[in-house]
Amino acid sequence: MATHKVTMKVNGKAVSGEVESRTLLVHFLRETLRLTGTHVGCDTSQCGACTVHMNGESVKSCSLFAVQCEGQDIQTIEGVATGDQLHPMQQAFKDNHGLQCGYCTPGMIMTALDMVRRIPSPSEQEIRKNLEGNMCRCTGYHNIVKSIAAGAKAMAGAR
Amino acid sequence: MYEFDYHKAKNVKDAVAIAKKQDEAKYLAGGMSLVPPMKLRLAKPGNLIDLNEVGELAGIKVDGKTVAVGAMTRHESVAESKDVKKAIPALAKLAGGIGDPQVRHRGTIGGSLANSDPAACYPTAVLGLGATIETDQRKIAADDFFTGLFETALKEGELITKVVFPVPDKACYIKFPNPASRFSIVGVFVSKKGNEVRCVVTGAGPCVFRVKGIEDALKKDFSPKAIENYKHPASGLNSDIHGSAEYRAHLITVLAKRAVAGAE
Helix, strand or coil: CCEEEEEEEECCEEEEEEEECCCEHHHHHHHHCCCCCCCCCCCCCCCCCCEEEECCEEEECCCCEHHHHCCCEEECHHHCCECCECCHHHHHHHHCCCCCCCCCHHHHHHHHHHHHHHCCCCCHHHHHHHCCCCCCCCCCCHHHHHHHHHHHHHHHHHC | CCCCEEEECCCHHHHHHHHHHCCCEEEECCCCCCHHHHHCCCCCCCEEEECCCCHHHCCEEECCCEEEEECCCEHHHHHHCHHHHHHCHHHHHHHHCCCCHHHHHHCEHHHHHHHCCCCCCHHHHHHHCCCEEEECCCEEEHHHHEEECCEECCCCCCCEEEEEEECCCEEEEEEEECCCCCCEEEEEEEEEECCEEEEEEECCCCCCEECHHHHHHHHHCCCHHHHCCCCCCCCCCCCECCECHHHHHHHHHHHHHHHHHHCC
């Protein structure tokens, strides 16, 4: 089976690598680029821990092949903060105890940022509906919902 | 995942030509139904033909009488389209309720129909509005398209190019989602266009099906009351840990009533 050379933009930088057809984007990110903030939480494409942005939209990097991302613009959790300064959404998760074990958090934050892009001030109900693709087994979601509401507010304030 | 060879199609002609040449070839649309079973080694295509850069397959065209949705149009695009919301609000709402935001950014109507999952949402709108599925070879009426569990009238290598929905007087889709997966345990789509009424069920059988008993009652009187005594036979319906056949049969009437009440 042939391998493919792929070149894409990840967190603003051009990167490239050699991948098999079957290499999933999440494995390219974690194993080739060593960007291990994007997590694999299930084998069934349901948990959302692997959520990244492709051309600004949230996608599950476990359900896309790396070879499909040729020329695309990918953002991962590593590209969210500015140096040591957390992004307002990350800060909101910290302030509101929006995580316990933290495994789902990178996916939650990438989903939250996509949500705020589409719905700048989401209601509690809208936040819950838009979290359908992300699972958390610790928090019971309440503090995640609070964190996203606070993060959205902080982002609106920063604009 | 088993190994496969990847091919990027430039246009419809190119995609079909690659499919003819390669063994065990499958088209890759959004991948939301195809990639998960490949990861579990439940699907083993030898060749994948990626349609994601075939621009001619994506897009929505609305005129007074029809809504045409290109096969590679993402669920999110249908859900957010002002034209679709205006012409067939039920279709936009249905698309906005498929899976989750991440899935809606990738998933496509063509992929959903070609897969024909027994609990998928899109097939209800296609059959429930009497749409026409256009392929690289022919036009297929929705009534002839869905033939069984993960089975359709598509031939080997045949490629869906677009789906043309007639605009109804009113329509509505209501699903009873599994609390974990959000797939429909049962979903019901009803539509009315002149004297024609369609009532289509997903989640309860091997693929979507029409319910004649409900359609006949609604033709006489398009109101929830007209079908409140309808009892769907449980025999032959799906039965699993999420719901027995009897429970699903009961849900058909309950959801059909809600769909009639909510039709717009």
